[in-house]
Amino acid sequence: MKVYKFGGASVKSAEAFRNIAHIIKTFGGDKQLLLVVSAMGKTTNALEHIFDLAHKGEPFDKEYQQCLAYHREVVEELFASESNPVHERLEHLFLQLQQSLQTVPSGASYDKFYDQVVSFGELFSSTILHYFLTNQSLQNTWIDSRKYINTDTSWREGRVDWNWTERTIKRDLPEILQNQLIVTQGFLGGTNNGFTTTLGREGSDFSAAIFAYCLDAEAMYIWKDVEGLLNADPKYFTDTIRYPEISYQETVEMAYYGASVIHPKTIKPLANKLIPLYVKSFLNPAAEGTKICNCRFEVLAPAYIIKENQCLISFSVKDFTFISEKNLGTIFNALSELRLKINLMQNSAISFSICTDYNQERLHRLIQTLNDQFVIHYNTGLRLFTVKNYDNNSINKLSADKEILLEQRTRTTFQLVCR
Incomplete structure (x- = not known):
């Protein structure tokens, strides 16, 4: 049994959906395969x-119509028959989205209603993929x-109830997989009282890993627009190396520091069940890709990782005393409450950065929370560069x-x- 995860770039167009069908027929088979799909393109x-816009009470119909038109165009290209139920199902989902946007309460929790709205992207894409594969004789x-x-x-980073999740998946899905494929959504979870949660931005990979774990999968595959796991993002570096x-x-560790592939x-x-993860190219599916598994290497090529849109925040005590453990505890508690993740930290005698x-919203709330105790300075629009397994050449290059x-450095x- 295997799990395939297809990201937004692999479902961005009608041709991309056709390519998925080709990959499944060529490499996946017609059963014992669960497909996890992200929202289409930049949806x-x-x-x-x-x-x-809706949360601010501003008009959103133009942008809503653009999103609807994009999905309609793909569906019309994929399905020759206007009677295919995919048309009615997609229209119904967009109507639900519109109703959700129109009923966002004034002053409502941003994160909670974010999850109820943004989750529709995966519902759109998985619905289209389900009907298209059926049309391609893939039950x-x-x-x-x-x-x-x-x-x-x-909200926006739901914590999984592993026992409940594993019990429910094992109860229902293995019997279905004996005879056919399963299509489902990445990124999404649900609460006991019927609300939608999301698992964090780019969380479809995590969704696929949850299903793989609970189903004791033989392997999990992530299909990307790159040849495998590279030591750098080819958008920024021309001399990338693939890790076989x-x-x-x-x-x-690479993912923790911000590598976007995983x-x-x-x-x-x-890792807990020693399930290998293969990173493969949907543009060249026969290529080797990268295998992530329980292995060890003495020397690895340096990995270059870039995180954009960073904010550097510095705290100093107002009475110019040293930064103490008590001060750090106050800062950490505030960061935890606001779910601001530290990507790098450094302290000196009188400041902590x-x-x-x-x-913007969480930074403003952080300053409001701590302004009475600390002098706070910040810079925005920054980049964080990380080199794993660095050497002198890689440091000089960066x-x-x-x-x-x-x-x-460690x-x-x-x-x-840097700016």
Whole structure:
């Protein structure tokens, strides 16, 4: 039994859906395969923008219609028959989305209603894929992942109830997989009282790992637009190297520092059951790709990781005393409450600095919370560069011609924050 995860780029067009059908027929077979799909193309970004408008009470119909037209166009190209039920189902989902947007309460919790709205992207794409594969004589069952991945109410980063989730998945899905494929959504979970949660941005990888873990899968495959797990993002570096094989531990650390190929939470459930993860190219599916497994290497090529849109925040005590453990505890508690993840931290005698993903609302609330105790300065619009398994050449390559605001190195990792 295998799990395939297809990201947004692999379902961005009608041709992309046809390519998925080809991959499944060529490599996946007609049963014992569960497919996890992300929202199409940049749909999640579009839905985030639409929700922002609705939450502010501003008009959103133009953007809503653009999103609807994009999905309609793909469906019309894939399905020759206007009587195919996919048309009615897609229209019904968009009507539900519109109703959700129109009923966002004034002053409502942003994160809670974000999850109820932005989650529609995966419902759209998985519905289209279900009907298209059926049209291609690939029998499959569409399931709602919100009924199987149970989480708490940590909106936008739901914490999985593993016992409930594993029990429910094992109860229902193996029998279906004996005879056909399963199509479901990435990114989504559900609460006990019927609300939708999301598992964190780019969380479809994690969804696939949850299903793989609970089904004791033989392997999990992530289909990307790159040849495998690379040591750098080809958008920024021209001389990238593919890792043919790499360990769970190395991959977890790369994901933690911001490597975009794998979601940070994906690896642990796979490693716990020694389920190998293959990163493959949907553009060249016969290529070798990368195998992530329980292995070890003495020397690895340096990995270059870039996190955009960073914020550097510095705290100093107002009476110019030293930064104490009590001060740090106060800061950490505030960061935890606001769910601001520290990507890098550094302290001196009278200041403590962190680098975090920039979120205007959460930064404002952090300053409000701590302003009476600390002098707080911050810079936005920054980049965080990380080199795993660095050497002198890699440091020189990364540092050249940059205005560096903060620099830090350990035995295996070099990081710098710059404009």
